[in-house]
Amino acid sequence: MTAFLGMPTAPRGVGHLRGSDPFPVAARRALADSQLRRNLSKATTTIRAKRAAVVAEVPDWEQLREAGRAIKAETMRHLDRYLEQLEAQVEARGGTVHWARDAIEANEIVTGLVRAEGATEAVKVKSITTDEIGLNDALAAAGIAAYETDLAELIVQLGHDRPSHILVPAIHRNRAEIREIFLREMGDVDPALTDDPAALAEAARLHLRRKFLSATVGISGANFAIAETGTLCVVESEGNGRMCLTLPQTLITVMGIEKVIPAWRDLGVFLQLLPRSSTGERMNPYTSMWTGVTPGDGPQNVHLVLLDNGRTAALADETGRQALYCIRCSACLNVCPVYERAGGHAYGSVYPGPIGAVLSPQLTGIEDNASLPYASSLCGACYDACPVKIDIPSLLVHLRARHVDEARRARRLPSAEAVTMAAASWVMADPGRYAAAQRAARSGRALSRGGRIRALPPPLSAWTRARDLPAPPAATFREWWRSEHRDRP
Numbered sequence: 001m002t003a004f005l006g007m008p009t010a011p012r013g014v015g016h017l018r019g020s021d022p023f024p025v026a027a028r029r030a031l032a033d034s035q036l037r038r039n040l041s042k043a044t045t046t047i048r049a050k051r052a053a054v055v056a057e058v059p060d061w062e063q064l065r066e067a068g069r070a071i072k073a074e075t076m077r078h079l080d081r082y083l084e085q086l087e088a089q090v091e092a093r094g095g096t097v098h099w100a101r102d103a104i105e106a107n108e109i110v111t112g113l114v115r116a117e118g119a120t121e122a123v124k125v126k127s128i129t130t131d132e133i134g135l136n137d138a139l140a141a142a143g144i145a146a147y148e149t150d151l152a153e154l155i156v157q158l159g160h161d162r163p164s165h166i167l168v169p170a171i172h173r174n175r176a177e178i179r180e181i182f183l184r185e186m187g188d189v190d191p192a193l194t195d196d197p198a199a200l201a202e203a204a205r206l207h208l209r210r211k212f213l214s215a216t217v218g219i220s221g222a223n224f225a226i227a228e229t230g231t232l233c234v235v236e237s238e239g240n241g242r243m244c245l246t247l248p249q250t251l252i253t254v255m256g257i258e259k260v261i262p263a264w265r266d267l268g269v270f271l272q273l274l275p276r277s278s279t280g281e282r283m284n285p286y287t288s289m290w291t292g293v294t295p296g297d298g299p300q301n302v303h304l305v306l307l308d309n310g311r312t313a314a315l316a317d318e319t320g321r322q323a324l325y326c327i328r329c330s331a332c333l334n335v336c337p338v339y340e341r342a343g344g345h346a347y348g349s350v351y352p353g354p355i356g357a358v359l360s361p362q363l364t365g366i367e368d369n370a371s372l373p374y375a376s377s378l379c380g381a382c383y384d385a386c387p388v389k390i391d392i393p394s395l396l397v398h399l400r401a402r403h404v405d406e407a408r409r410a411r412r413l414p415s416a417e418a419v420t421m422a423a424a425s426w427v428m429a430d431p432g433r434y435a436a437a438q439r440a441a442r443s444g445r446a447l448s449r450g451g452r453i454r455a456l457p458p459p460l461s462a463w464t465r466a467r468d469l470p471a472p473p474a475a476t477f478r479e480w481w482r483s484e485h486r487d488r489p
């Protein structure tokens with residue numbers, strides 16, 4: 001295990017976190033979809049209002065946020081110690097712990113475990129970590145069918161789609177679209193199905209009930225893992241998780257290593273922060289916890305797969321590691337003006353929105369998601385909303401600087417921007433050169449209309465493609481000063 005944390009590892013061979021198109025290209029495409037924008041605006045406005053109401057009820061909300069942040073910071077400082085403690089406690093209570101450096105290793109471990117049970121199907125609790133490693137595809141390639149049981153994940157799976165929100169993966173779909181997907185993909189659905197939400201939920205319930213009763217393997221993620229006892233915790237709203245965690249004989253949990261927390265008392269802080277920040281509820285309906293194996297009760301084969309997949313690389317960056325504090329509540333997505341307009345798919349990552357913009361580039365290496373740290377107006381709404389006070393705007397700026405530095409090191413020739421900046425620095429370092437440049441710029445007045453220049457010739461045309469330029473003044477400040485003071489002593 002020490003070797004596991006001893007050297008930062010980058011993910012190997014899996015493209016699920018790597019965006020297919022850079023954010024600006026994908027966002028432009030998404031902006032043309034007015035139905036998507038309507039769906040997103042309606043959903044995020046509703047969740048924002050619910051969250052604001054329940055947060056306002058808590059007089060010590062700011063102290064809770066501070067406590068959450070402090071626990072996460074302490075955990076990251078001693079992550080190796082807490083992970084070893086977690087491993088020892090899970091194994092002491094009859095569970096088995098596996099370590100996966102990357103997606104390939106994690107998928108091999110899970111596939112091997114399911115095969116060892118002789119199973120050809122598994123029921124799944126919603127887990128972004130398994131989306132991150134592309135587990136469903138890996139299982140399918142091995143002839144194992146994985147059934148998503150969270151309603152939104154089921155919609156995404158049946159629609160052959162990708163999640164676009166951490167909490168509500170099908171947020172980009174409206175109920176008419178969901179009805180169409182169910183009618184098309186669920187072989188056992190009533191053809192008279194309406195788009196009434198209760199009818200859609202009932203159709204999903206009937207469809208899934210058969211899977212719950214037949215599957216011998218359950219697969220989950222984990223919201224928290226308590227090092228002092230080896231207890232794993234999943235919070236959810238629908239009860240599907242409780243079924244997956246209790247009915248099958250074998251339970252496999254895939255968890256990012258950053259989800260460990262030191263002690264039970266810490267869980268109390270997060271169970272107050274998470275539901276209010278995510279679903280806007282005082283408490284989520286189902287909180288399931290299990291500690292190893294309980295003979296004769298629930299799964300008798302309990303496995304925990306601890307996943308790195310780029311997390312130790314993020315941990316090695318003392319500023320960037322803040323992204324590992326995330327408890328996946330999605331509050332930052334719901335307040336982000338960029339997310340609300342572009343939607344989750346534009347981020348090309350299973351982690352969309354502001355947290356995706358700072359987490360994904362660190363997990364994959366910045367070059368593979370270089371456009372994401374720029375996918376923000378730096379308005380700061382995400383920082384205000386984050387229950388563990390991750391300073392996302394500062395992280396975005398930090399990652400932009402890292403990207404620029406890495407790009408500079410990788411390039412043999414300086415970029416056009418670097419040449420321009422060097423030239424500007426040379427001009428501004430000498431008053432004579434600066435005055436000459438100002439006189440030269442005055443010729444630009446010929447291009448102006450109404451005091452604005454709307455189009456410059458190439459290569460400066462890139463600047464005016466999205467903005468006007470004020471026309472240079474007829475006289476510089478120095479010329480004006482001299483003419484004003486010409487006759488004074």
Ligand code: SF4
Binds near residue numbers: 332
């Ligand atoms: S960064 Fe903060 S607000 Fe965003 S999902 Fe993570 S914990 Fe929630």
